[in-house]
Amino acid sequence: MDRSQQLFDRAVKVLPGGVNSPVRAFRAVDLCPRFIQSAHGAYIYDTDGHKYIDYVCSWGPMLLGHDHPAIREAVERAVKDGLSFGAPTEREVEMAELMVEMVPNIEMVRMVNSGTEAVMSAIRLARGATGRDKIVKFEGCYHGHSDCLLVNAGSSALAGGHPSSAGVPEDIVKHTLTAQFNRLDTVEALFGQWPGQIACVIVEPVAANMGVVAPEKGFLEGLRALCDRHGALLIFDEVITGFRLAPGGAQAYFGVRADLVTFGKIIGGGMPVGAYCGSRALMEQVAPCGPVYQAGTLSGNPVAMAAGLAQLRYIRAHPELYAGLEQYAEELAAGMRRAAAAHHAPVAVNQIGSLIAPFFTPTEVTTFVDAKGSDVGMYARYFKGMLERGVYLAPAQFEAMFVSAAHGREELEQTLEAVDGALAAL
Numbered sequence: 001m002d003r004s005q006q007l008f009d010r011a012v013k014v015l016p017g018g019v020n021s022p023v024r025a026f027r028a029v030d031l032c033p034r035f036i037q038s039a040h041g042a043y044i045y046d047t048d049g050h051k052y053i054d055y056v057c058s059w060g061p062m063l064l065g066h067d068h069p070a071i072r073e074a075v076e077r078a079v080k081d082g083l084s085f086g087a088p089t090e091r092e093v094e095m096a097e098l099m100v101e102m103v104p105n106i107e108m109v110r111m112v113n114s115g116t117e118a119v120m121s122a123i124r125l126a127r128g129a130t131g132r133d134k135i136v137k138f139e140g141c142y143h144g145h146s147d148c149l150l151v152n153a154g155s156s157a158l159a160g161g162h163p164s165s166a167g168v169p170e171d172i173v174k175h176t177l178t179a180q181f182n183r184l185d186t187v188e189a190l191f192g193q194w195p196g197q198i199a200c201v202i203v204e205p206v207a208a209n210m211g212v213v214a215p216e217k218g219f220l221e222g223l224r225a226l227c228d229r230h231g232a233l234l235i236f237d238e239v240i241t242g243f244r245l246a247p248g249g250a251q252a253y254f255g256v257r258a259d260l261v262t263f264g265k266i267i268g269g270g271m272p273v274g275a276y277c278g279s280r281a282l283m284e285q286v287a288p289c290g291p292v293y294q295a296g297t298l299s300g301n302p303v304a305m306a307a308g309l310a311q312l313r314y315i316r317a318h319p320e321l322y323a324g325l326e327q328y329a330e331e332l333a334a335g336m337r338r339a340a341a342a343h344h345a346p347v348a349v350n351q352i353g354s355l356i357a358p359f360f361t362p363t364e365v366t367t368f369v370d371a372k373g374s375d376v377g378m379y380a381r382y383f384k385g386m387l388e389r390g391v392y393l394a395p396a397q398f399e400a401m402f403v404s405a406a407h408g409r410e411e412l413e414q415t416l417e418a419v420d421g422a423l424a425a426l
């Protein structure tokens with residue numbers, strides 16, 4: 001029995017499903033999860049000494065690859081000064097200044113500890129600022145695990161068969177309205193049905209928790225126009241797209257303005273961090289300036305800020321890295337399509353920036369309905385084939401593949417060889 005299996009056998013006795021976050025249990029691919037020992041550059045290493053090219057990248061934040069020296073050294077320096085103070089530090093100011101400089105349309109930042117917290121707080125702020133209760137989200141979009149957003153959610157909520165969670169009171173979710181991603185008419189209908197009652201529309205500008213689905217031309221612009229017309233706020237959940245599509249995130253990439261923007265792990269360079277941001281007028285509604293309450297001892301944690309600052313400073317100094325990320329992802333996606341055609345495998349490969357998702361379906365995937373139509377059993381077999389060939393993918397269909405700046409020519413060729421072998425063996 002290998003070490004991962006031994007650890008998993010112990011884990012299931014003391015952790016629900018053997019894990020601290022559902023997708024890691026590998027249930028969607030019907031395997032024992034690999035327990036990870038370490039990671040460096042484009043690679044992760046499991047406790048059994050196997051080496052994998054990593055396309056999970058901690059679900060996105062390892063944009064520069066694992067164990068990047070600039071981030072490691074910044075963390076080592078910060079640790080020497082102390083781990084947590086529950087009081088303001090210079091790094092928080094530097095971090096907020098840097099974010100305001102890099103991200104369009106934001107003037108103020110509130111740091112929190114995760115994407116879930118950021119989004120939950122942004123929704124509270126949108127409701128507080130507009131005096132309205134209803135919110136619009138998209139089916140298959142995932143915004144963390146707060147009560148009002150666990151309605152028709154994506155990611156592991158979807159893969160595990162519980163897109164709307166038990167334990168969430170009907171009274172709370174009655175204010176959550178769901179529309180269809182890339183279908184503006186469904187949003188327009190909700191505004192028609194609930195005039196003057198919708199506080200905000202929240203969207204992942206690229207849906208990346210149903211696989212990866214890019215916004216069609218005009219979709220984000222249309223959301224902006226609808227929100228303006230009806231006095232609602234537009235929230236971009238940039239937990240995945242922030243600092244990944246571009247240094248300015250999806251607002252910069254697509255040229256569409258959001259009223260509030262939420263970030264997650266990527267601004268911590270791998271440490272637990274999140275933030276919600278917006279105009280001064282909106283953000284000054286948050287306590288202690290205004291009546292919207294939100295707080296946290298670990299918010300702006302000095303070690304997490306050091307890691308995040310190092311990552312964002314590196315990105316700002318090396319904007320050329322985005323062209324490299326995109327080129328890698330384009331070549332990988334093109335190679336995956338070629339391999340699928342050669343093996344007569346029904347695969348639609350979606351790619352935008354450094355995000356990729358293969359869907360096991362013969363039709364193109366532009367909506368959640370299309371994504372849900374893909375063959376998850378086939379994805380599971382493909383996942384296993386890739387793992388056996390040294391490539392670590394997301395262990396569920398409804399997730400993204402993340403490329404890092406540490407992925408190079410060698411990794412690209414090895415991955416494409418693995419794709420060829422895994423598709424041939426399906």
Ligand code: HOZ
Pocket residue numbers: 021022023024058059142155156209399
């Ligand atoms: N919800 C995350 C994927 N979209 C997974 C979090 C994790 O297991 O680390």
